Amino acid sequence: VAVRGEHVYAARLAKSAIAARGAVELHLSERGAISNLKLRPCAYPPLDLDEKNSSSSRANDADKGKLPPGACLLRVRAVGLNFRDVLNVMGLYPGDPGAPGGDCCGTVVSVGSGVDNVRVGDDVFGLAPGCLQSYVATDARLVHPLPGSSSPSSSSSSSSRASVLLHEQAAALPVITATVQVALVDLARVKAGDRVLVHAASGGVGMAAIQLCHTVGATVFGTVGSDAKKAFVRSLGVKYITTSRDAAAFETDMNTFLSQHNHNTNRDQDSQQGAANNKVDVVLNSLPGAMLEASLRLLGHGGRFMELGKRGIYSPAQMRRCRPDVTYEAIAVDHMVESDPAWFQTMLKRITRLLETGFITPPPTHAFDMTSASGKHDALAAFRFMQRAQHMGKVVIRLPSIADNNYRLSGRQQTDNNEARQSLTRGGGTYVVTGGLGGLGLVVARWLVV
Ligand SMILES: NC(=O)c1ccc[n+]([C@@H]2O[C@H](COP(=O)([O-])OP(=O)(O)OC[C@H]3O[C@@H](n4cnc5c(N)ncnc54)[C@H](OP(=O)(O)O)[C@@H]3O)[C@@H](O)[C@H]2O)c1
Incomplete structure (x- = not known):
């Protein structure tokens, strides 16, 4: 309280418990x-x-x-x-x-x-x-x-x-969906019955690719880096999942999966056709080195290799030399957006x-x-x-705003906030909020009624 002559001044403003900050x-x-x-x-x-x-x-x-x-x-x-x-x-x-x-x-x-x-x-x-x-x-x-x-x-x-x-x-x-639409829909033209190898299947791009393949009726062969991710990708309905970190184990598992899949889906075919079916039709690649090489070996004749990686990737000329039968696309969505x-x-x-x-x-x-x-x-x-x-x-x-409905206060802030409201307002009271439809007005109105 401050006494100035005949006037007594009391503090009417209290510090808000909500930590509002600028940009x-x-x-x-x-x-x-x-x-x-x-x-x-x-x-x-x-x-x-x-x-x-x-x-x-x-x-x-x-x-x-x-x-x-x-x-x-x-x-x-x-x-x-x-x-x-x-x-x-x-x-x-x-x-x-x-x-x-x-x-x-x-x-x-x-x-x-x-x-x-x-x-x-x-x-x-x-x-x-x-x-x-x-x-x-x-x-x-x-x-x-x-x-x-x-x-x-x-x-x-x-x-x-x-x-x-x-x-x-x-x-x-935006980026994951655009990448999968470009790679699997526009370029690889994935269709029902295709076998699609999706690396890093539990990531954003991987999950979007799985969704697309399941929608069109293609079979996904996924790679992941841990058992927890394996269980997660299995819960998305993917049956064939192997490691993204060990190229030898990956190739062995993939050969087993492909013959199982071949056996389950093409019981009546001749042996030559069977061998061709022990390969994938499409690779959605983002892994370099030995994983890339093994993926290429697993890709069938006339297959589509969609490269999402940036480092250690094949140039188109290199790919033409070693696999002239393959459709090869090195995709760069960022460059496509820029240009x-x-x-x-x-x-x-x-x-x-x-x-x-x-x-x-x-x-x-x-x-x-x-x-x-x-x-x-x-x-x-x-x-x-x-x-x-x-x-x-x-x-x-x-980057939440305090005006967002779902802005969350910490436990301590919540207590301070309730105390501030009780000390400043009267239960059942009526308050006029001028400019109530503006950002601040809405926040104040919500604060009064919550
Ligand atoms: N070219 C393009 O236009 C384009 C567009 C979008 C994304 N991409 C590329 O596509 C890939 C997937 O993108 P995303 O955003 O969905 O990423 P992400 O899959 O969420 O993350 C990358 C994944 O790579 C796997 N990985 C394998 N070896 C790794 C290592 N040594 N260190 C760290 N991670 C490793 C990890 O999954 P595991 O643990 O399961 O192996 C990791 O989760 C990325 O390589 C990304 O750069 C390219």
Whole structure:
């Protein structure tokens, strides 16, 4: 209490128990170690907008701090990690992959001129390079409204099967689904009866590939790195699973599996046909060295070899020399996106349709929180978890907002929060919240009634 002349002043403001903070970014000081990633406050709007503007031919002083034409600014909600991000941070990705973070789900907070596929307020998913931060600007062609979003550009209806997609589920989808659609649908043209070898089958790409193969009626032969992953992939309905870490054991197991499968499915064929059937039709490869060589030996005449790896892979000429019969594709979705963003917009629409019709469902996610105070659940823990290849499905980093319905308070925060509410409000009282439909108004209203 402060006494000033005849006036007595009492403190009317109390500190909120909710640790609201401003925009943050996961900054990478230099490549080489995960510990080089540091969470730090960042500017809003992002400072690199001016950098992006300066590359636009229409930029002038009036454009400072504005979005470039064709871009949109997202409040990032969740980031799906890819193995590429781990390699990027470790400095093991060939070339310059840019800042880590690509797969993203967020809410559009502003749009540049000429953008008509998304509008402010839409929840969108897609790619936003360098999205490990609260706000990121991206080419609007690289994002699309989530199924069930309000945008007129979204073909979805609120009754669609995918309308309850969580932010982290949406962030898990873009790269893995696009990769599998390109590799197995567009290039390998996987069909019913095909035998498809899927390496790292319990990862994001692996799970999406299994789903696709099962939908079209192809048989999956999967590889994994541990017994826990084996049990997981078996639970997805895959019968033939072997190791991703021991090339000799892999090849032996695969030969056994293929003759079992051959025996079960083609009892009436002659022996020549039988030998041809002891091979796979398609390889979805991401493993180098002896695993690659063994996979190639297991691929039948005229088979399709879809290479997803970056290091230690065959050049097309090398493959032509050693297996001229094989269709070989070294796929780089990141380069495809960079050289043709409009193609990726078409791909996002395709993914949305596949979700709406139930042809694909998001993989299980293992979620970490960007601003978690616990070292076990923060963004660095997410990178380390993926680096150790402990995950099954997708690793996702959430950037929750206190305005989110599912924002979680810690036990201590919950107690403080309840005490603050009791001391400041009267049970059964009536309160007027001005500007109640704004972000802060909604948070206050929810706080009053919870
Ligand atoms: N070219 C493209 O356009 C493109 C696009 C997307 C992904 N990819 C590549 O496709 C692969 C799968 O992608 P993803 O995002 O779904 O990754 P992921 O499968 O979730 O993670 C990579 C997996 O590789 C396996 N692995 C095998 N040997 C390993 C080793 N020595 N150290 C660490 N991991 C090892 C691990 O599974 P196990 O423990 O089961 O062996 C690990 O979980 C990755 O190599 C990725 O870079 C390429």
